[in-house]
Amino acid sequence: MGSGEIFFTEKLLEWNKEQNNRNMPWKGEKDPYRIWLSEIILQQTRVEQGWPYYERFISHYPTVQQLAAAPEEEVFRLWQGLGYYARCKNMLAAARDITENHGGKFPSTYEQIKSLKGIGPYTAAAIASFAFNLPHAVLDGNVYRVLARFFGIDTPIDSHAGKKQFAGLAQSLLPTDNAASYNQSIMDFGAVVCKPQQPACDDCPLQKKCVACHQQLISLLPVKTKKIQVKKRYFNYIILQHNDNIYIRKRTANDIWQNLHEFILVETDSATDITALQSHAMFKQLLGNIPFSIEKVSAVSKQQLTHQTIFSQFITLRVADLPTLNGYIPVQQQQLNNYAFPKTITTYLERNSLQLF
DNA sequence: AAGGCGGGGGA
DNA sequence: TCCCCAGCCTT
Incomplete structure (x- = not known):
C-alpha cells in the first residue's frame, strides 16, 4: 500500500469518528435481515426516498419468516411507488429461499449471501461486512466517485475494465479488521462531503492529497460513457x-x-x-x-x-x-x-x- | 458487454 | 432537461 492509500484510509476513519453525524435507522444495525432489507430498498434509491419504506417493511415484517409468509400482492402494495419492482419480486423470493433452504437463518458467507436473488456484489459486500464484519469492500456510486476523484482515475466506471480496477482499489484500501466501520464511512463521506454536485472540498480532510481537487477535475470525475436513450x-x-x-x-x-x-x-x-x-x-x-x-x-x-x-x-x-x-x-x-x-x-x-x- | 428497469430531487 | 441515487438481471 502506498502513502496515498494509507493517508486515504486513515483520514477517512478519522473523519468518521470526529465529524460524521449522518444518522439512519439501519446504521450500526447487526441483524442481517434488517441490513438486507435496507440494502435492497436503497439500490439506486436515495436514502430519503427509501427511509419510510424501510420503516414500513420492518414494522409489517419484523422477521424474515414473516416476510416470507406474506402474500405477494401485499408485499407489492408496500413497495408501490418505490420503483424498480423486480427488487420486490426478488426480495420475496430470497426471503422464501432463506426460510425454506437455510433453516430461516440468514446465510453468513459472502458467496452464500451473493447467491440470493437480487443480491449482487455491492449488496453482498454490504451485508457481509455490516452483519458479519467480513472483509469485503463495498463499491457503490459513492465509492466510485470518492475513489475516482481522490486518485484521479478516469477509467469509465460503467466499463468492464473500470469495474475491475475500482473493485481492486476499493478492496486494497479496506482495513480488514474494521470492514463494517470503513464501508459505512466511505459511503457516508461520499454522500455528505464528496457529493456529486458541489462537493464540500473546503472542509474535506482528504483535500491535501486529492488529485481531482488539485487538478480541477472534480466536475469531470467519475467518468461515465453510456448515455441513455429516452x-x-x-x-x-x-x-x-x-x-x-x-x-x-x-x-x-x-x-x-x-x-x-x-x-x-x-x-x-x-x-x-x-x-x-x-x-x-x-x-x-x-x-x-x-x-x-x-x-x-x-x-x-x-x-x-x-x-x-x-x-x-x-x-x-x-x-x-x-x-x-x-x-x-x-x-x-x-x-x-x-x-x-x-x-x-x-x-x-x-x-x-x-x-x- | 450492453441494455433495461422507476421515481424523485437538485442544478 | 439532465444527472444521480447504498445496483442487479437478462440477453
Whole structure:
C-alpha cells in the first residue's frame, strides 16, 4: 500500500469518528435481515426516498419468516411507488429461499449471501461486512466517485475494465479488521462531503492529497460513457366501469412495471384522441362489440422515467353489461387498494378520488 | 458487454 | 432537461 492509500484510509476513519453525524435507522444495525432489507430498498434509491419504506417493511415484517409468509400482492402494495419492482419480486423470493433452504437463518458467507436473488456484489459486500464484519469492500456510486476523484482515475466506471480496477482499489484500501466501520464511512463521506454536485472540498480532510481537487477535475470525475436513450410512449388507459366494477390486469410482459396492475391499455405510437382511439385495432379487438358510453376523458399526464417518457390519458367508459375481456378482470372499486399500481395510475386515482390511499 | 428497469430531487 | 441515487438481471 502506498502513502496515498494509507493517508486515504486513515483520514477517512478519522473523519468518521470526529465529524460524521449522518444518522439512519439501519446504521450500526447487526441483524442481517434488517441490513438486507435496507440494502435492497436503497439500490439506486436515495436514502430519503427509501427511509419510510424501510420503516414500513420492518414494522409489517419484523422477521424474515414473516416476510416470507406474506402474500405477494401485499408485499407489492408496500413497495408501490418505490420503483424498480423486480427488487420486490426478488426480495420475496430470497426471503422464501432463506426460510425454506437455510433453516430461516440468514446465510453468513459472502458467496452464500451473493447467491440470493437480487443480491449482487455491492449488496453482498454490504451485508457481509455490516452483519458479519467480513472483509469485503463495498463499491457503490459513492465509492466510485470518492475513489475516482481522490486518485484521479478516469477509467469509465460503467466499463468492464473500470469495474475491475475500482473493485481492486476499493478492496486494497479496506482495513480488514474494521470492514463494517470503513464501508459505512466511505459511503457516508461520499454522500455528505464528496457529493456529486458541489462537493464540500473546503472542509474535506482528504483535500491535501486529492488529485481531482488539485487538478480541477472534480466536475469531470467519475467518468461515465453510456448515455441513455429516452423513448416516448403513449398509454391510453380505458377505465371500463360496470356498476362499481373496474377492469384491471397484472402487467406480465417484459416491460416496465412488471407485476404491477393497470387498466385496459391501448398503447399508441403518438398522442391519440378518443375518436381516433376507437378505430385503433387494439381498441376494436377489446371493445369493438360492446356498447359503451364515454363518461370522462382526462388530460394527458406526463411521467418522466430514466429511459422512457410516458404520456398517459385516462378514458372512463361505462357499460351496461359485464363483458368478458381477454386478460382483464373486473374488480370492485373499493378493492383497488389491494393491488399495486404504477405511480402514474395511483396519481390519477388519488386525484379523482377513485381510491383512498 | 450492453441494455433495461422507476421515481424523485437538485442544478 | 439532465444527472444521480447504498445496483442487479437478462440477453
